[in-house]
Amino acid sequence: MNPVLRALLDRNGGLVTRHATAQVLPRWVLEDASRSGRLLRVLPGVYVDAALADGRGSAPPLARVTPVLARRAAVAYTGGCGALSHLTALEVWKLRRQMPGEPVHLDVSTRVGLRSGPHLVVHHRRSFAPEPPHVLVRDGEPVTRLDRTLVDAWPLLQPADRPAAIIRAVNDRLTTPRRIAAALATAPKLADRAALRGLLDRLDAGCRSPLEIWGHDRVFVGPGMPAFRRQVRARLGGRVVYLDLFAEAELVDIELDGATTHGDLQKREIDLRRDALLAARGVLVVRFSHRRLLHEPDQVRRETLAILASRRRTPRPDAGLG
Structure with missing residues (x-):
């Protein structure tokens, strides 16, 4: 050469x-x-x-190189006029890995004459510019801003996979439900828009996991239930914890344990110490397992109502959780 x-x-x-x-x-x-x-x-x-490049001669050339090199090639193809977007941007934001065979996605202005091709999807957008606030540089790669990325990727994912990236982005404090909702407002024709709007409403209410969303929708709302505060910040023994659902008047903290919690002895020990510190402040911690919440929602609801009723009969001190 x-x-x-x-x-x-x-x-x-x-x-x-x-x-x-x-x-x-x-x-x-x-x-x-x-x-x-x-x-x-x-x-x-x-x-x-x-x-x-690997030896898959029948595959499109862009699919024969590593994902990182394919992304760099796609950006070079734009000549500085585009940014990685949709599912490709989700990978750059480290919220989801692109699956084998998924194409590289780019956003460019409608004034740019680039076209899609094998293993490449070019999205033309009005008012797009390859600079802030439309585009950020993350790990050296130009990428669409996160709230826009999450909205764009929504219809391209399988329904069961859609909430994960959004929940993680909110939990990691990379964005907020309201910022994502603002991006959604600019996409009135987005497929399955109502489902995304519903997820954002639940995240804005404080839900932070699929299990909490299930509880919000099926168990911990309705007659007799208080207006739970969700993800309440509490300082315990020099560390900050978050209470899943906190009934302030009754001083009851409802914790929803995930499917992997049962066999994690270390996490169980941490939870026990946390529960003891809350008990010292007068807060009763009630834990419901993933299995019970999904398979016995009516029983969980009855038990919760009974616990809350018993706590209301006794005056409660200020827990001082701040």
């Missing part, structure tokens, strides 16, 4: 563009390397070192 071309590839992690090579080399050098199989053309004007 031409030594100058080799140096360009090495400096750029195995990727070159026709535009960059034209600055230092005759056009025939790039074409010769491509014809001889030393370079693989993955997109118009974008090439990678063929040694970095």
Whole structure:
């Protein structure tokens, strides 16, 4: 391979563009390397070192390189005019890994003439610009802002998989339900929009897991139930914890244990110490398992109402949880 071309590839992690090579080399050098199989053309004007591609000759060239290299190639294809978006952006935000065979997604302006191709989906947007607030740089990659990414990715995911990335993004304090709702307001024709709106309403109410959402919808609402405060911040023994559902007048904390909690002895020990510290402040902790909440919701509801009624009959001190 031409030594100058080799140096360009090495400096750029195995990727070159026709535009960059034209600055230092005759056009025939790039074409010769491509014809001889030393370079693989993955997109118009974008090439990678063929040694970095796998041997799946029937797959689209962009699908034959690593996800990171495919993303870099897609960004290079835009010439600085686009950003990674949709499912690809979710991976850059570290909220979901793209599955094998899923294409790379790009957002560009409607004024940009780029088109989709094998293993590449180009989304044209009005009022898009490859700069803040539309685009951020994360780990060196231009990516659509998180709230926009979450809304765009929603209809592309299987229904059962859709809530996970949004719940994680909110729990990790990367965004808020209201910011996502603002992005949703700009997408009136989004598929299954009502389901996303419902999820955001529950997250805004304080639910932070699928189990809490189940409880919110099926168990801990309705006649006799107090207006639970959700995810209440409490300082205990020098550390901050969050109470799943807190009935303030009754000083009852309802904790919803996930499906993996039962066999985790270390987590169980932490929970016991936490419950003891809350008990010292007059707070009764009531735990319901994942199994019971899903399979015995009526019984869980009756037990909760009975516990709350018994606590109302006795005056409660201030728990001082702040």
